[in-house]
Amino acid sequence: xxxxxxxxxxxxxxxxTTQPLLPPQARxxxxxxxxxxxxxxxxxxxxxxxxxxxxxxxREACPNCLSSDLTFQDAPTGGALLSETRIEVTSDPYFxxxxxxxxGMVQLDCGPVAVVHLHGDCGGPGSRLKLSLQxxxxxxxxxxxxxxxEVPHMEDxxxxxxxxxxxxxxxxxxxxxxxPLALPLAQALKKAGAARIFVGVADRWKPFxxxxxxxxxxxxxxxxxxxxxxxxxxxxxxxxGAKVEILINTADHxxxxxxxxxxAANAAREAMDHTVMGLMRxxxxxxxxxxxxxxxxxxxxxxWVNVLSVHGLSNAPQFGVHSATHAACLSLxxxxxxxxxxxxxxxxxxxxxxxxxxxxxxxxxxKVAPKALADAVLDxxxxxxxDIYVGDVAKDIEAxxxxxxxxxxxxxxx
Amino acid sequence: xxDDILGKFAGALASGAVRVxxxxxxxxxxxxxxxxxxxxxxxxxxxxxxxxxxxxxxxAWYWNNLSFGEHTGTHFDAPIHWYTGRDLPLxxxxxxxxxxxxxxxxxxxxxxxxxxxxDFLLTVxxxxxxxxxxxxxxxxxxVLLRTDWSRKSGAAYANLLADGAHTPGxxxxxxxxxxxxxxxxxFGTETIGTDAGQAGHFSPPYPAHHxxxxxxxxxxxxxxxxxxxxxxxxxxxxxxxxIQNGSGSPLRVLALVQERSTG
Numbered sequence: 001x002x003x004x005x006x007x008x009x010x011x012x013x014x015x016x017t018t019q020p021l022l023p024p025q026a027r028x029x030x031x032x033x034x035x036x037x038x039x040x041x042x043x044x045x046x047x048x049x050x051x052x053x054x055x056x057x058x059r060e061a062c063p064n065c066l067s068s069d070l071t072f073q074d075a076p077t078g079g080a081l082l083s084e085t086r087i088e089v090t091s092d093p094y095f096x097x098x099x100x101x102x103x104g105m106v107q108l109d110c111g112p113v114a115v116v117h118l119h120g121d122c123g124g125p126g127s128r129l130k131l132s133l134q135x136x137x138x139x140x141x142x143x144x145x146x147x148x149x150e151v152p153h154m155e156d157x158x159x160x161x162x163x164x165x166x167x168x169x170x171x172x173x174x175x176x177x178x179x180p181l182a183l184p185l186a187q188a189l190k191k192a193g194a195a196r197i198f199v200g201v202a203d204r205w206k207p208f209x210x211x212x213x214x215x216x217x218x219x220x221x222x223x224x225x226x227x228x229x230x231x232x233x234x235x236x237x238x239x240x241g242a243k244v245e246i247l248i249n250t251a252d253h254x255x256x257x258x259x260x261x262x263x264a265a266n267a268a269r270e271a272m273d274h275t276v277m278g279l280m281r282x283x284x285x286x287x288x289x290x291x292x293x294x295x296x297x298x299x300x301x302x303x304w305v306n307v308l309s310v311h312g313l314s315n316a317p318q319f320g321v322h323s324a325t326h327a328a329c330l331s332l333x334x335x336x337x338x339x340x341x342x343x344x345x346x347x348x349x350x351x352x353x354x355x356x357x358x359x360x361x362x363x364x365x366x367k368v369a370p371k372a373l374a375d376a377v378l379d380x381x382x383x384x385x386x387d388i389y390v391g392d393v394a395k396d397i398e399a400x401x402x403x404x405x406x407x408x409x410x411x412x413x414x
Numbered sequence: 415x416x417d418d419i420l421g422k423f424a425g426a427l428a429s430g431a432v433r434v435x436x437x438x439x440x441x442x443x444x445x446x447x448x449x450x451x452x453x454x455x456x457x458x459x460x461x462x463x464x465x466x467x468x469x470x471x472x473x474a475w476y477w478n479n480l481s482f483g484e485h486t487g488t489h490f491d492a493p494i495h496w497y498t499g500r501d502l503p504l505x506x507x508x509x510x511x512x513x514x515x516x517x518x519x520x521x522x523x524x525x526x527x528x529x530x531x532x533d534f535l536l537t538v539x540x541x542x543x544x545x546x547x548x549x550x551x552x553x554x555x556x557v558l559l560r561t562d563w564s565r566k567s568g569a570a571y572a573n574l575l576a577d578g579a580h581t582p583g584x585x586x587x588x589x590x591x592x593x594x595x596x597x598x599x600x601f602g603t604e605t606i607g608t609d610a611g612q613a614g615h616f617s618p619p620y621p622a623h624h625x626x627x628x629x630x631x632x633x634x635x636x637x638x639x640x641x642x643x644x645x646x647x648x649x650x651x652x653x654x655x656x657i658q659n660g661s662g663s664p665l666r667v668l669a670l671v672q673e674r675s676t677g
Contacts, residue, residue, distance in 0.1 A: 203446070204568060204569060205446045205567075205568040205569040205571065205572040205574070206449065206569075206572065206574055207569065207574055207575070207576075226443065228459070228461065229443045229459075229461055230461070230462070230463050230464070231443055231462065232443060255452070255453070256453075263455055266455055267455075270456065270458075
């Protein structure tokens with residue numbers, strides 16, 4: 001059984017902060033099929049369209065029938081351990097910091113044999129395993145094997161924690177306390193064992209309903225944070241920047257505006273200022289310090305979440321400004337992901353359809369309850385995902401974009 | 415030289431016989447601005463983004479880019495701000511006659527009433543009572559409503575409740591009367607607007623805006639230090655930015671106050 005992760009002690013201010021290192025990153029272009037699967041929490045291997053066999057490692061042609069019709073397909077997640085190796089010494093700089101490290105050879109149920117990272121609770125050779133594709137600290141896909149059934153505290157396994165962004169004992173910043181997500185997120189994070197939850201609130205002189213229930217959660221601290229103000233964002237980073245291990249940017253600004261309306265430019269600029277420029281200001285203030293703390297002990301900085309509209313992927317004319325701003329946020333988020341990678345910080349984009357909130361009042365169901373979105377973000381952090389699609393609308397758009405982006409665009413405008 | 419008014423004035427400034435009182439709040443990102451229902455357009459708050467501070471962006475100099483709505487911080491309302499003043503000549507800040515930028519002020523102290531009741535409303539009888547003590551309000555004077563509201567900050571200053579803002583201001587009758595019967599040049603307050611927090615429910619709605627701007631008069635709001643002014647005799651210098659077709663602007667409001675002789 002995994003030893004439960006103890007609440008970290010306060011840092012020795014005389015000790016140098018360990019600098020982040022990354023596991024080996026080289027991957028072929030083909031192998032990024034695994035990256036796509038791992039980013040969205042799927043288990044996919046190349047499967048031959050001719051003979052139907054799965055193959056691994058990634059190849060250009062099927063080793064069985066030489067067909068080039070090899071596409072990544074969902075595969076069964078079971079496997080059996082053939083052998084295990086507990087690595088005590090290595091010359092790899094990243095793994096040297098994490099010795100000992102368990103690996104194993106696994107006979108996958110779908111056919112191939114793979115070298116995998118082994119969870120500490122996995123039994124010896126012959127034991128059954130549940131496989132997943134995970135993104136390691138370098139953002140590259142790796143196989144990870146866990147026992148088939150749940151074991152107490154298994155999420156605290158040190159190797160698993162390297163593959164995920166579990167909030168347990170971590171300090172979190174939620175950027176928009178006035179938004180509908182803040183309260184359910186804070187509740188879910190508290191339940192997941194977060195050490196402290198900072199909740200940013202702009203314009204403290206304006207009352208808001210969630211203030212009392214937010215403050216009632218133990219460990220929640222409301223802090224001044226106005227994403228439209230460079231000074232406000234910088235000031236908060238000066239105070240708590242080095243204490244934020246997970247940043248969850250929930251900023252949004254939904255205002256209906258028609259492209260040809262006289263005031264549409266104002267609406268767009270306001271929305272851009274709250275969301276795109278807000279994310280930019282956050283990145284500038286919190287990015288560097290989070291990146292530098294990627295290896296700061298067992299609860300170092302680990303993840304940045306951007307809650308985005310799925311319409312950022314394809315414009316919904318009814319919410320044209322909103323869609324455009326989230327498209328820009330997505331682009332910025334990808335940039336941020338690259339900039340944070342040297343620190344091993346994951347950037348998770350949570351794409352949601354219309355929320356069940358006042359600004360989407362006129363939108364017919366299905367809509368996403370803020371609590372469902374909060375739970376999905378928590379799930380994404382705990383599983384180490386990079387892109388999650390929350391709710392029926394988002395999932396539908398994801399699937400249809402994969403199939404035919406033009407159809408999504410045309411149909412949204414009808 | 416007896417007619418050397420400005421020379422005497424310079425002497426009075428130098429000797430301290432005339433004091434300069436700053437009636438302006440610091441323009442900062444935290445200062446509350448007027449809040450409209452969220453589906454309507456909003457005033458941008460004051461924001462400052464650095465261009466450089468003796469760094470890579472400019473090695474020897476410090477400067478910033480600013481953004482704000484016309485009605486941010488201590489600010490001036492021009493007649494064009496309200497529909498009632500939309501067709502008047504010289505109704506925007508760029509066409510404002512310079513002579514109107516300097517005018518005497520009558521300060522009506524209602525700080526006690528406002529302290530007791532956030533929804534305190536100035537009435538004609540309050541002004542008449544003030545006139546009985548200090549004399550009639552002269553034409554083209556500013557009337558400044560002292561409430562000491564400027565001592566509040568943040569949430570207490572905005573005082574937003576579920577049914578809107580609760581801040582003191584004038585009632586509809588007194589605004590019509592001040593403009594029609596006393597020919598005031600403008601009306602100034604310490605709160606976010608020249609009107610009371612609940613003035614949207616008055617008839618007409620927002621009477622200070624309605625009557626002042628409809629008659630080509632001006633508004634000043636978010637003033638401070640009114641408690642340093644005498645009831646009568648201060649001169650107000652209020653020169654808004656010369657913004658083309660602007661409806662108002664943040665500005666520095668100064669009061670010139672003659673020290674009472676103690677001898």
